[in-house]
Amino acid sequence: MSWVRTEMALAQAAPASVRGPVAWVRKNLVGTVGDTIMTILGIAIVAWILPQVINWAFINAVWTGPDRTVCATVAQGGIQPDGWTGACWAFVNAKFGQFMFGTYPIEERWRPILVAILFVVLLVPMLIPRVPRKGLNAILLFLMLPIVSFFLLIGGVFGLPHVETSRWGGLLVTLSLSFVGIAVSLPLGTVLALGRRSKMPIVKTLCVVFIETVRGIPLITVLFFVSVMLPLFLPAGVTFDKFLRALIGVSLFAAAYMAEVVRGGLQAIPKGQYEGADSLGLGYWQKMGLIVLPQALKLVIPGIVNTFIGMFKDTSLVLIISMFDLLGVVKQNFSDANWATPQTARSGLVFAAFVFWLFCFGMSRYSMYTERRLDTGHKR
Amino acid sequence: MASQEVLREESSRASFINDPKVRSLFFQTLVVIVLFGSVWWIVQNVIDNLQRLHIASGFGFLKGRAGFDISDTPIAYTSDSTYGRAIVVGLINTIIVAVAGIITATIIGFVIGIGRLSHNWLIQKICTVYVEVFRNIPPLLVIFFWYSGVLAVLPAPRDSYHLPFGSFLNQRGFYFPRPVWGEGSWLIFVALLVGIAMAWFVARTARQRQMATGQQFPVLWTSVALIVGLPLLAYVLSGFPLSFDLPKQSTFNLTGGFQVKPEFLSLYLALSCYTAAFIAEIVRAGIRGVSKGQTEAAAALGLRSGSILRLVVVPQAMRIVIPPLTSQYLNLTKNSSLAIAIGYPDLTATAGTVLNQTGQAVEGVLIMMIAYLILSLVTSAVMNVVNARMALVER
Incomplete structure (x- = not known):
């Protein structure tokens, strides 16, 4: 006779070979001989680098101090024992104000701080999808804020003392250059991309020549161009602010790259969308503005953010036309005799790298988040 | 019939401004005018500015004496060069x-x-x-x-x-x-070239044979032997012409x-x-x-x-x-x-x-x-x- 089981067999835990930390290690670290060798190699690399980094950046680091002596060994005229290496965060600490604002007058530094607060207050709700009134927010952020910031930072009105742009520096320059660059390059790049796909031969040729030329040359050459050639292009006596020249250079450069990104999006929109818009009787700008561009831009968000990140990093090049952005100020301070030690350069650069990294990494993560959110599931 | 004629006539008259060709022509003419205008303006300014600064335009300056030193010079260069x-x-x-x-x-x-x-x-x-x-x-x-x-x-x-x-x-x-190439070291380079040529030939023949018969040939090792071995052989034969500074x-x-x-x-x-x-x-x-x-x-x-x-x-x-x-x-x-x-x-x-x-x-x-x-x-x-x-x- 057959035997029929009446109660359920008790569920048993999975065997130890497929779950738990041991199985995880076996699967992910020592699966095969090759794997094991790689793991040992990896552990060797980590064990070699990580303690050195931690030692340098935290354990041996000097956090506060009045001048170079705290960061130099006895042989170098300081107080540290011979053979000491550690980060000189005291240098960063002492120069923090300069790294942020350059030589912006100390009693006026509330102005950039106020701008920064306004920027954060307007940007955060812009970035959170659930917060309503995006249109108003965008107008405030991209139209009002630049105007208000302009008067606040430059001054000369409402009893605010005038501050020359040559006194701006540090993160202030980096952020304002990139913000304006972003705000200008996206619309300009979109127009260039539309021009490149236009059926009008002259407009098309102009756009192609501009885009390909700018993309073919380094940003430094573009900056040279605007800093050396622009004064020649203008009538005698008309001069441009150096900051404005850098702004023009960076924006034009980014616009050419942006144009290619947007063009990729435009090409990805099926012809049916264009024809559908035509058959509804929409004009060119209606067709583009209401049907094509919203879809195209959404497709290329990662590319757009990548261009932003690239531009943010590229603003560091204004150092070459002797403007002092964050990296420029940090480098300028290496030559400060009060702080010159073998550790100064490394510490300053690591700090600058960390600031740049925070911004760029933040942007790239936000773009990934947006990409997931806007994914309408039409992708294969 | 008559009303249709009228309609067509009317629509063709109305479409004059909306004709894409006319619009595109107009727009492009505008672009050309603006472009030439600004280029002309810029060129005038440049000429003025250069005259004011007493700079002669043209590439003649390339023949002048440079007068500055360069730290890395892959080709012969002194401050007297152009x-x-x-x-x-x-x-x-x-x-x-x-x-x-x-x-x-x-x-x-x-x-x-x-x-x-x-x-x-x-x-x-x-x-x-x-x-x-x-x-x-x-x-x-x-x-x-x-x-x-x-x-x-x-x-x-x-x-x-x-x-x-x-x-x-x-x-x-x-x-x-720094490697110092002695006399007879040209033989090594010739051997290297011959080795590369032979390796390429072997690879081609092997591919053809595999396509035809399915038989494989150890191309990689043969090529390595040819490209490394031949120059080595030449090095030995020409009497070790290579030394190091x-x-x-x-x-x-x-x-x-x-x-x-x-x-x-x-x-x-x-x-x-x-x-x-x-x-x-x-x-x-x-x-x-x-x-x-x-x-x-x-x-x-x-x-x-x-x-x-x-x-x-x-x-x-x-x-x-x-x-x-x-x-x-x-x-x-x-x-x-x-x-x-x-x-x-x-x-x-x-x-x-x-x-x-x-x-x-x-x-x-x-x-x-x-x-x-x-x-x-x-x-x-x-x-x-x-x-x-x-x-x-x-x-």
């Missing part, structure tokens, strides 16, 4: 650092990119950290880091680090033995050998590390772009994992990888202009010096732009040829 030659020196330096950087960045990038796809958790994480660190900091900062943060704090020549093969590392750069340590400096200056070294290392992070991402995307079915089908055919990678995955991945790889190569070439920040005499640096000395801003910037455009075009052309060979051959 401006033109100074710019050529800069161009060659740019090409040297770009080619060296492209090779190293490709190697590091492929290793890291494949590492990010590894099943090994630790390797994967290490590679991810590398990519995320280098992708998100400016290349200029990486250059400064190598230059001021690493190479400048190396010991003085007296306490140089001794490295294998008689090379040294100190704050003046990296020194390694070793760097020697004296009290304050190193003499002899070949010196790689810290400027070049930091630019080269920085460009390689920075671009490698991007290449790694491209390689990763390329390999992931090959669908799993391809690997499984290859495995079902009985190919070994090495053959799957070589014959099925890599050829398809390369198709995805090459176009963005090209643009990374172009970026690296353009980023080499950052050399100016640490004083490596590349094209931008020398042309910039010439521009400052002569005041020939228009010509100087033009030369820079054209040189970089040509470099970009050449790189694109080479990569397009590679791409065409890799591309899917469809019926």
Whole structure:
């Protein structure tokens, strides 16, 4: 006779070979001989680098101090024992104000701080999808804020003392250059991309020549161009602010790259969308503005953010036309005799790298988040 | 009938303004007028300004005496040479650092990119950290880091680090033995060329034989034997003509050998590390772009994992990888202009010096732009040829 089981067999835990930390290690670290060798190699690399980094950046680091002596060994005229290496965060600490604002007058530094607060207050709700009134927010952020910031930072009105742009520096320059660059390059790049796909031969040729030329040359050459050639292009006596020249250079450069990104999006929109818009009787700008561009831009968000990140990093090049952005100020301070030690350069650069990294990494993560959110599931 | 005629007439009359052709003609005429107007205005201003500054336009200044020294000169150059030659020196330096950087960045990038796809958790994480660190900091900062943060704090020549093969590392750069080609060493180069030619011939014949008969031939080992063995044989036969000029340590400096200056070294290392992070991402995307079915089908055919990678995955991945790889190569070439920040005499640096000395801003910037455009075009052309060979051959 057959035997029929009446109660359920008790569920048993999975065997130890497929779950738990041991199985995880076996699967992910020592699966095969090759794997094991790689793991040992990896552990060797980590064990070699990580303690050195931690030692340098935290354990041996000097956090506060009045001048170079705290960061130099006895042989170098300081107080540290011979053979000491550690980060000189005291240098960063002492120069923090300069790294942020350059030589912006100390009693006026509330102005950039106020701008920064306004920027954060307007940007955060812009970035959170659930917060309503995006249109108003965008107008405030991209139209009002630049105007208000302009008067606040430059001054000369409402009893605010005038501050020359040559006194701006540090993160202030980096952020304002990139913000304006972003705000200008996206619309300009979109127009260039539309021009490149236009059926009008002259407009098309102009756009192609501009885009390909700018993309073919380094940003430094573009900056040279605007800093050396622009004064020649203008009538005698008309001069441009150096900051404005850098702004023009960076924006034009980014616009050419942006144009290619947007063009990729435009090409990805099926012809049916264009024809559908035509058959509804929409004009060119209606067709583009209401049907094509919203879809195209959404497709290329990662590319757009990548261009932003690239531009943010590229603003560091204004150092070459002797403007002092964050990296420029940090480098300028290496030559400060009060702080010159073998550790100064490394510490300053690591700090600058960390600031740049925070911004760029933040942007790239936000773009990934947006990409997931806007994914309408039409992708294969 | 009559009403239709009227309608058509009316519609054709009304469509005059809305006719796309008319509109496009009008718009383009407007663009041309504005363009020529502004160009004319700019040219007038430039002429005025140049006259005011007493600068003669034209490229005649290239024949003038440069009067400044260049630290790295791959071709003969002194301060008595012409401006033109100074710019050529800069161009060659740019090409040297770009080619060296492209090779190293490709190697590091492929290793890291494949590492990010590894099943090994630790390797994967290490590679991810590398990519995320280098992708998100400016290349200029990486250059400064190598230059001021690493190479400048190396010991003085007296306490140089001794490295294998008689090379040294100190704050003046990296020194390694310089090969000195003695008499009869031309035979080695001839042997190398013959070896390469024979290896190519063997590979072709082997492929044809495999196509015809299915029999395989160990092409790789034969080629290695030919390319390495023949020059070695020539070296022995011609009586060991190759010797090395070793760097020697004296009290304050190193003499002899070949010196790689810290400027070049930091630019080269920085460009390689920075671009490698991007290449790694491209390689990763390329390999992931090959669908799993391809690997499984290859495995079902009985190919070994090495053959799957070589014959099925890599050829398809390369198709995805090459176009963005090209643009990374172009970026690296353009980023080499950052050399100016640490004083490596590349094209931008020398042309910039010439521009400052002569005041020939228009010509100087033009030369820079054209040189970089040509470099970009050449790189694109080479990569397009590679791409065409890799591309899917469809019926």
